[in-house]
Amino acid sequence: MKIRHLLGALACSIAALAATSTAHASNYKQEYKLSIVVSTAFPWGQGAEIWSNLVRERTNGRINIKLYPGTSLVQGDQTREFTAIRQGLIDMAVGSTINWSPQVKSLNLFSLPFLMPDFAAVDALIQGNVGKRLFGDIEKAGVVPLAWGENGYRQLSNSKRVIQTPDDMKGLKLRVVGSPLFIDTFTALGANPTQMSWADAQPALATGAVDGQENPLSIYAGAKLYDVAQKYLTLWNYMADPLVFVVNKQVWESWTEEDRAIVRQAALDAAKQEIAISRKGVTPQDPSLLKTIEGHGVTVTSLTPENHAAFVKATQPVFEKWKKTIGEDLVNEAVKAIENRAK
Numbered sequence: 530m531k532i533r534h535l536l537g538a539l540a541c542s543i544a545a546l547a548a549t550s551t552a553h554a555s556n557y558k559q560e561y562k563l564s565i566v567v568s569t570a571f572p573w574g575q576g577a578e579i580w581s582n583l584v585r586e587r588t589n590g591r592i593n594i595k596l597y598p599g600t601s602l603v604q605g606d607q608t609r610e611f612t613a614i615r616q617g618l619i620d621m622a623v624g625s626t627i628n629w630s631p632q633v634k635s636l637n638l639f640s641l642p643f644l645m646p647d648f649a650a651v652d653a654l655i656q657g658n659v660g661k662r663l664f665g666d667i668e669k670a671g672v673v674p675l676a677w678g679e680n681g682y683r684q685l686s687n688s689k690r691v692i693q694t695p696d697d698m699k700g701l702k703l704r705v706v707g708s709p710l711f712i713d714t715f716t717a718l719g720a721n722p723t724q725m726s727w728a729d730a731q732p733a734l735a736t737g738a739v740d741g742q743e744n745p746l747s748i749y750a751g752a753k754l755y756d757v758a759q760k761y762l763t764l765w766n767y768m769a770d771p772l773v774f775v776v777n778k779q780v781w782e783s784w785t786e787e788d789r790a791i792v793r794q795a796a797l798d799a800a801k802q803e804i805a806i807s808r809k810g811v812t813p814q815d816p817s818l819l820k821t822i823e824g825h826g827v828t829v830t831s832l833t834p835e836n837h838a839a840f841v842k843a844t845q846p847v848f849e850k851w852k853k854t855i856g857e858d859l860v861n862e863a864v865k866a867i868e869n870r871a872k
């Protein structure tokens with residue numbers, strides 16, 4: 530008797546279990562849309578591809594991700610990407626802090642001019658408590674952040690002249706990305722900044738509608754900007770934009786605990802690889818990408834300590850102004866973390 534009851538109860542709970550797992554499976558979409566600005570020809574897109582492959586393999590195909598480069602799910606308007614993720618028009622993304630900073634103000638932290646002198650400084654922020662606090666802000670804004678990646682140190686290119694000092698920037702028409710902070714920075718330097726999406730930037734450079742732009746070397750080289758007259762390149766390391774691997778909240782909650790753990794770990798693994806790829810060829814130890822760029826007839830200029838100091842000084846008021854928007858406490862913590870970084 531007892532055993533029969535036991536078996537009966539067991540059968541019931543097995544049936545219940547099976548029911549919940551089919552319920553889960555039927556909640557799952559056939560395909561999850563992942564947004565990125567640039568394709569798999571760039572470290573950024575490769576990071577997204579690694580993530581999606583790891584997830585597909587480790588979930589045995591339960592979670593199937595498709596990449597949408599060119600921010601095509603929002604018609605290329607990268608400043609609308611974050612809102613679209615929150616609303617569920619986009620399921621997942623690997624996005625730049627710059628593009629999401631209109632919605633998550635504290636992400637402007639990384640765009641503060643000359644805050645982060647080197648990769649160790651970037652790491653001190655994203656791998657430390659500052660990174661945790663920023664993930665808290667993204668979460669509060671309704672999106673689930675999983676891992677930090679990297680677009681990279683943004684260098685300045687133009688078609689007109691060598692730039693060594695702020696004076697050299699006078700009147701240059703420069704394409705900048707979608708946070709008002711960039712308009713402030715380039716206005717403070719005497720240039721004439723104009724905000725446009727990456728999709729619009731490339732034709733604008735090709736036709737000479739703008740004289741220059743700023744982007745990591747992987748983007749500059751991958752998009753062959755030396756072929757659209759961007760022959761002067763200044764390495765000034767004025768800022769670097771991290772990438773964030775995220776999932777829409779409802780999508781995240783529709784997955785089983787097991788699958789969430791897989792997606793999170795895959796994001797961490799992919800992001801780690803992506804950071805390594807994005808830093809390749811742009812360090813003193815390995816300048817291979819720089820050499821390739823020089824091979825296309827580009828004049829590459831580095832700043833002397835004096836000229837660097839002149840840029841820092843000219844942009845100091847922008848730093849101070851934006852410190853308030855970002856949060857003084859967060860900026861102070863970031864500055865301290867950078868001072869104490871492992872070198």
Ligand code: X2X
Pocket residue numbers: 566567607625627628680706726727743744745748770
């Ligand atoms: O638009 C840009 O410059 C890019 C590709 O770097 C970003 O999306 C931030």
